[in-house]
Amino acid sequence: MTQRTIKSLHDGLKTHDGADVKLTRIIGQPSLKNLDPFLMLDAFGTDEPMDYIGGFPPHPHRGFETVTYLIAGNMRHQDNQGNEGVIRTGGVQWMTAGRGIIHSEMPEQTKGLLMGFQLWVNLPSHAKMSEPKYQEYEPEQMPIERHDNGAEIRVIAGTTYLGTTGLIKNEFVDPTYLDVTLPAEQCFKQSLKTDETAFIYLHEGEVQIADNSLTIQAGQLAVLSAGESVEVTAYQPSRFILVAGSPLKEPIVQRGPFVMNTEEEINQAMDDYQNNRF
Numbered sequence: 001m002t003q004r005t006i007k008s009l010h011d012g013l014k015t016h017d018g019a020d021v022k023l024t025r026i027i028g029q030p031s032l033k034n035l036d037p038f039l040m041l042d043a044f045g046t047d048e049p050m051d052y053i054g055g056f057p058p059h060p061h062r063g064f065e066t067v068t069y070l071i072a073g074n075m076r077h078q079d080n081q082g083n084e085g086v087i088r089t090g091g092v093q094w095m096t097a098g099r100g101i102i103h104s105e106m107p108e109q110t111k112g113l114l115m116g117f118q119l120w121v122n123l124p125s126h127a128k129m130s131e132p133k134y135q136e137y138e139p140e141q142m143p144i145e146r147h148d149n150g151a152e153i154r155v156i157a158g159t160t161y162l163g164t165t166g167l168i169k170n171e172f173v174d175p176t177y178l179d180v181t182l183p184a185e186q187c188f189k190q191s192l193k194t195d196e197t198a199f200i201y202l203h204e205g206e207v208q209i210a211d212n213s214l215t216i217q218a219g220q221l222a223v224l225s226a227g228e229s230v231e232v233t234a235y236q237p238s239r240f241i242l243v244a245g246s247p248l249k250e251p252i253v254q255r256g257p258f259v260m261n262t263e264e265e266i267n268q269a270m271d272d273y274q275n276n277r278f
Helices: 263-274
Strands: 006-011 013-017 021-027 038-046 056-061 064-072 075-079 084-087 092-096 101-107 114-122 133-137 144-146 152-157 176-182 187-191 197-204 206-209 215-217 220-224 229-234 238-245 253-255 258-260
Touching: 038 064, 038 197, 038 238, 064 075, 064 176, 084 092, 114 238, 176 187, 176 229, 197 206, 197 215, 197 229, 206 238, 215 220, 229 238, 253 263, 258 263
Parallel strands: none
Antiparallel strands: 006 220, 013 021, 021 038, 038 114, 056 101, 064 092, 064 114, 075 084, 075 101, 092 133, 144 152, 152 176, 176 238, 187 229, 197 220, 197 238, 206 215, 206 229, 253 258
């Protein structure tokens, strides 16, 4: 099998969003504007309430999907269609914004650690105006694969090398989303489709991909080359997410929370939002 290697390395950009929530933007910043089909990846993590307490008050989306995965803490979501729930530690929400939704994500806590990721996944042109929907799962539902070498894989989407299948179903990009905890000096392997886009974001530790001389440091994202599999070795206890999906290969026109294929569609999205048609 053709082994994937590191194509490029990217450091996150410290920024803030929502009501001044401090976060690190990894995809969606100047050095990595997008990574088809992935539009944005934010990492957040702090035990300082003032860094997250403002949350993300009501805001619109159209034309893509948002994936919220919490490593620590609790987040309440509400939308203008009457949906409401709490994403808890280890839980995941995959929201298809489709033709338009207005929602909020607010911390369900006033102290303690809040940590996790939000990923934006593009929708193909024929699905951008689809009905909004949710795939939301409690932490107790998360498939967890444990290996003899101490590795632990939380399977959000896709299927592991050993056959554990994740929770999320997505026919558009057929995603893989794995949260991998790997002890020092141990190896993790995963098969992937040869031409799908794939990246690793290292949350903790230090790892190497295949026999590449480069190492990934905590807080870095590695874009992977094409290939049929990826092999990760940890130099120290490490935790990372491996994300992959089929590129859509369509024009991307983005203006804030709207992602469409043409300027005309973006203008229509803005007009629809401003005139309460979401």
